[in-house]
Amino acid sequence: MAFSLATWNINSVRLREALVLKLMTEELPDVLCLQECKSPVDKMPLEAFAAAGYGHVVARGQKGYNGVAILSKIPMQEAAAEDFAGLGHARHIAGRLENGVTVHNFYVPAGGDVADREVNEKFGQKLDYLTEMRDWFHAQKPEKSILVGDLNIAPREDxxxxxxxxLKVVSHTPIEVEHLAQTQDAGGWVDITRQDIPEGRLYSWWSYRAADWDAADKGRRLDHVWATSDIAAAGHDSRILRGARGWEKPSDHAPVFAQFDL
Structure with a gap:
């Protein structure tokens, strides 16, 4: 079974419903994972998404913050929803597709502005969240699984x-990169995007603060698609839809895509 998957921090699913529908109709991913939905599940525009062909949904939401959803054309059942670090945040949801593949959708805490847990509680929460992710996947020993989402860390120099x-900016500090690497190793995860695009600068996020984000191009690759090693070879055709960052009233993130033949 071949299917396409996309992950996108939408930065309010209600505010950007039209952009989600544009992506659905123009790019046609079979599975679309959204983060930072900023909405309770019952207020998400799920009827409109179902009308576009995405009738299978697993989601966790909360008012005004966080929130994750997996919208699928393929039948899917909820498989997990963990509250790592006990934050009480809607940051993880997992769905099992009818072909047996489990898709994990994460929104890792951003971590605030100061890379020091002694003076910035949010940075400590981010590190603790990643540590609990690591321990959970070490215990789970996942197989036939895909992990996507806004992991809020750009691990490589490029x-x-x-x-x-x-190096001292939150999202690229050595301690964050090390925590992410440990999480990746614990689950046997393979970075599918970099498996397909091993060389060169690659970004999925550009700050709203830049007057001309496209010309300045001061981006970071915060959004990821991973797969367990048993199915990593089935992943291909990775890409980042950079143009979506230039849509009207856009998210500051661009969608990341991959194809899987399973």
Whole structure:
């Protein structure tokens, strides 16, 4: 069974319902994972998405913050919804597709502005969240699984516009990169995007603060598609839809795509 998958931090699913529908109708992913939905599940525009062909949904939401949803053309059942680090946030949902593949959708905490847990509680929460992810996947030993989402870390030097300038900036600090690597190793996850595009600068997020984000191109690759090693070879045709960052009233993230033949 071949299917396409996309992950996108939408930065309010209600505010950007039209953009989600545009992606659905123009790009036709079979599975669409959204983060930062900023809405309770009962207020998400699920009827409109169902009318576009995405009638299978697993989601966790909350008012005004966080929120994750998997919208699928393929029949799917909820498989897990974990509250890592006990934050009480809607940051994880997993669905099992009818072909047996489990899709994990994550919105890892951003971590605030200061990369020091002693003075910034949010940074400590981010590290704790990743540690609990690591331990959970170590215990789970996942198979036939895909992990996607806004992981809020750009791990490689070519995942940011300037490695040296961002070494002390939250999302690219060595301690965050190490925590993410441990989480990846614990689950046996393979970075599908970089498996397909091994070289060169690659970004999925550009700040709203940039007057001309496209020309400045000071991006970071915060959004990821991973797969367990048993199915990693089935992943291909990865891409980032950079143009979506330029749509009207856009999210500051661009969707990341991959295809899987399973």
């Amino acid at each position: 995942d940011v516009w300037d490695h040296k300038k961002l």
